[in-house]
Amino acid sequence: MSMQQTLPLPGVAPERTGGYRRDHLLVAEMVRPGSRVLDVGCGDGELLQLLESRGIDGRGIELSREGVNGCVAKGLAVVQGDADTDLVNYPDDAFDYVILSQTLQATRQPKVVLENLLRIGQRAIVSFPNFGFWKMRLQLLIGGHMPRTENLPASWYDTSNIHFCTIKDFVELCEQINVKMERAVALDLYGRPVPLNLPWWVWNMFGEQGVFLLSRGGGK
Amino acid sequence: MSNVRPIPSPQTQSDDRAHEADHPSSLVAKFGIDQPLKLDCGVDLAPFQIAYQTYGDLNADRSNAILICHALTGDQHVNNIHPVTGKPGWWDTMVGAGKPIDPDKYFIICSNVIGGCMGSTGPASLNPATGKVWGLDFPIITIPDMVRAQAMLIDRLGITTLFCVVGGSMGGMQVLQWTAAYPERVFSTLAIACSTRHSAQNIAFHELGRQAVMADPDWRGGRYVDEDTHPHRGLAVARMAAHITYLSDAALHRKFGRRMQDRELPTFSFDADFQVESYLRYQGSSFVERFDANSYLYLTRAMDYFDIAADHNGVLAKAFAGIKTRFCVVSFTSDWLFPTSESRALVHALNASSARVSFAEIETDRGHDAFLLDVPEFLEISRAFLQAAGKARGLKDDGQS
Numbered sequence: 001m002s003m004q005q006t007l008p009l010p011g012v013a014p015e016r017t018g019g020y021r022r023d024h025l026l027v028a029e030m031v032r033p034g035s036r037v038l039d040v041g042c043g044d045g046e047l048l049q050l051l052e053s054r055g056i057d058g059r060g061i062e063l064s065r066e067g068v069n070g071c072v073a074k075g076l077a078v079v080q081g082d083a084d085t086d087l088v089n090y091p092d093d094a095f096d097y098v099i100l101s102q103t104l105q106a107t108r109q110p111k112v113v114l115e116n117l118l119r120i121g122q123r124a125i126v127s128f129p130n131f132g133f134w135k136m137r138l139q140l141l142i143g144g145h146m147p148r149t150e151n152l153p154a155s156w157y158d159t160s161n162i163h164f165c166t167i168k169d170f171v172e173l174c175e176q177i178n179v180k181m182e183r184a185v186a187l188d189l190y191g192r193p194v195p196l197n198l199p200w201w202v203w204n205m206f207g208e209q210g211v212f213l214l215s216r217g218g219g220k
Numbered sequence: 221m222s223n224v225r226p227i228p229s230p231q232t233q234s235d236d237r238a239h240e241a242d243h244p245s246s247l248v249a250k251f252g253i254d255q256p257l258k259l260d261c262g263v264d265l266a267p268f269q270i271a272y273q274t275y276g277d278l279n280a281d282r283s284n285a286i287l288i289c290h291a292l293t294g295d296q297h298v299n300n301i302h303p304v305t306g307k308p309g310w311w312d313t314m315v316g317a318g319k320p321i322d323p324d325k326y327f328i329i330c331s332n333v334i335g336g337c338m339g340s341t342g343p344a345s346l347n348p349a350t351g352k353v354w355g356l357d358f359p360i361i362t363i364p365d366m367v368r369a370q371a372m373l374i375d376r377l378g379i380t381t382l383f384c385v386v387g388g389s390m391g392g393m394q395v396l397q398w399t400a401a402y403p404e405r406v407f408s409t410l411a412i413a414c415s416t417r418h419s420a421q422n423i424a425f426h427e428l429g430r431q432a433v434m435a436d437p438d439w440r441g442g443r444y445v446d447e448d449t450h451p452h453r454g455l456a457v458a459r460m461a462a463h464i465t466y467l468s469d470a471a472l473h474r475k476f477g478r479r480m481q482d483r484e485l486p487t488f489s490f491d492a493d494f495q496v497e498s499y500l501r502y503q504g505s506s507f508v509e510r511f512d513a514n515s516y517l518y519l520t521r522a523m524d525y526f527d528i529a530a531d532h533n534g535v536l537a538k539a540f541a542g543i544k545t546r547f548c549v550v551s552f553t554s555d556w557l558f559p560t561s562e563s564r565a566l567v568h569a570l571n572a573s574s575a576r577v578s579f580a581e582i583e584t585d586r587g588h589d590a591f592l593l594d595v596p597e598f599l600e601i602s603r604a605f606l607q608a609a610g611k612a613r614g615l616k617d618d619g620q621s
Contacts (some may be wrong), residue, residue, distance in 0.1 A: 057576075065581060068579070069580050072601045075605070075608020077546070077577055078578055079567050079577060079578065089568040090572070
């Protein structure tokens with residue numbers, strides 16, 4: 001698996017605003033200023049830099065050595081580690097937010113990782129490519145192949161992204177493990193939010209990726 | 221077997237070495253009877269002295285001081301010609317003009333550890349009570365003792381908070397001890413190729429080295445100075461064994477392979493046919509010219525006793541609870557003496573303490589010694605970390621605040 005793979009919006013060149021990726025800006029906007037954030041799979045540290053520029057105390061975990069060393073060279077507090085094995089070493093409630101950006105699909109145990117995110121952080125922000133996106137569906141339906149896109153180019157046998165899901169699947173998992181969805185945004189082919197008033201199935205069809213702000217569910 | 225050459229006697233006279241132990245070619249901070257060093261073993265060591273070097277200037281706010289902690293066989297001569305060997309400073313890849321630790325920007329301090337033999341009080345120093353060299357009458361010292369002595373020196377220099385404490389190997393142990401003992405006095409740390417505790421394997425290697433020294437008949441129960449001998453063979457063997465642990469199989473293979481030394485064919489003897497043998501003998505014999513055998517015993521022992529967690533009810537994270545210091549932890553892939561797993565355990569503890577920590581593992585085949593060598597990725601990370609920390613500290617590029 002490769003957590004270093006901070007994917008731009010699948011299928012399109014990452015749209016940038018003021019030098020930052022749209023999905024990063026969306027994530028950053030979800031984080032309250034002054035809070036403590038752990039970015040799991042922080043890649044080259046672009047999101048962390050954006051967060052720190054907004055007065056957020058950020059930390060990162062990154063699997064690839066190149067990614068870590070690049071982050072440290074930027075003055076970021078990043079450690080080399082693996083989301084699947086190292087999150088257990090973080091104490092409960094250590095952070096206000098734990099971010100998992102475009103990494104969930106590359107973990108061995110997404111459910112366990114998700115549970116850990118909300119143990120370590122009061123809130124979690126998770127983004128992932130939506131395999132319910134119409135282009136993906138078309139490839140399977142018409143082409144008869146496992147979907148591949150410009151930014152997810154690997155074949156089924158050598159991809160590090162081993163646990164793809166759709167927005168619908170993810171929502172079901174959140175319900176199953178009693179996670180509360182505080183905010184959910186689907187970004188379309190061009191990195192624009194799919195309008196809020198449209199039903200879930202539209203999101204699942206036209207969302208290129210999903211970005212979710214999660215907190216611990218009550219009860220149970 | 222007439223062509224078998226034993227390890228040669230040191231060229232430097234033991235008189236020169238002994239002179240350096242009490243009268244170093246360095247700055248010296250002397251502490252009198254009224255300022256004892258309270259050692260972990262229960263002894264109050266007084267009087268004592270710390271030999272140190274400084275490079276660069278302290279700024280007006282006294283906020284740009286970097287303390288460098290040296291490794292087992294290092295000393296305070298980090299960036300100047302060594303007074304005994306005549307060689308350049310031991311960390312000229314890291315320290316110097318244009319280097320990550322630049323005297324044009326930082327006030328750099330490096331002191332010889334207590335128990336050392338380059339001017340700080342140790343077993344090679346004269347015991348004022350007897351007028352003779354301390355030898356094994358010198359009390360056992362620990363890593364915390366070394367750091368306590370350094371803190372007294374830093375007090376003497378009028379510095380409240382160090383901008384950074386930097387060190388590799390045994391130096392890294394001191395760095396970690398600094399943060400555990402004086403967290404409010406350390407703004408940032410660079411802990412390289414080290415561990416919060418000495419492993420069983422490392423203790424075993426140290427015991428091998430000590431036994432080699434003590435098995436040398438010239439050791440004389442530690443009183444070799446009085447008897448005008450020096451256990452140079454034993455100490456050289458200790459150094460040879462230790463030196464292997466500082467390298468890696470790949471580095472040795474790349475550097476020497478099975479190549480012969482100045483000959484085409486084996487001599488069918490125990491002479492140094494192989495280049496690697498010749499290299500190790502050189503390492504051993506050059507080491508004894510500058511190092512005191514008893515000091516080697518004491519310093520290896522200090523490392524063996526080191527275990528930060530043990531001082532905090534076995535919970536490492538407690539040692540760093542609430543700490544504000546910025547950490548950068550670095551390990552090397554081919555270091556089997558202080559492997560990455562040790563650094564990772566430290567990082568986990570720091571994470572559990574919510575400390576601000578960066579951790580990088582550098583890919584290199586050069587083993588533990590990589591921190592002393594020109595490993596560009598490591599040096600760049602060190603530079604970047606210090607720059608980022610300097611920014612947070614309010615330091616300008618010229619070291620002013």
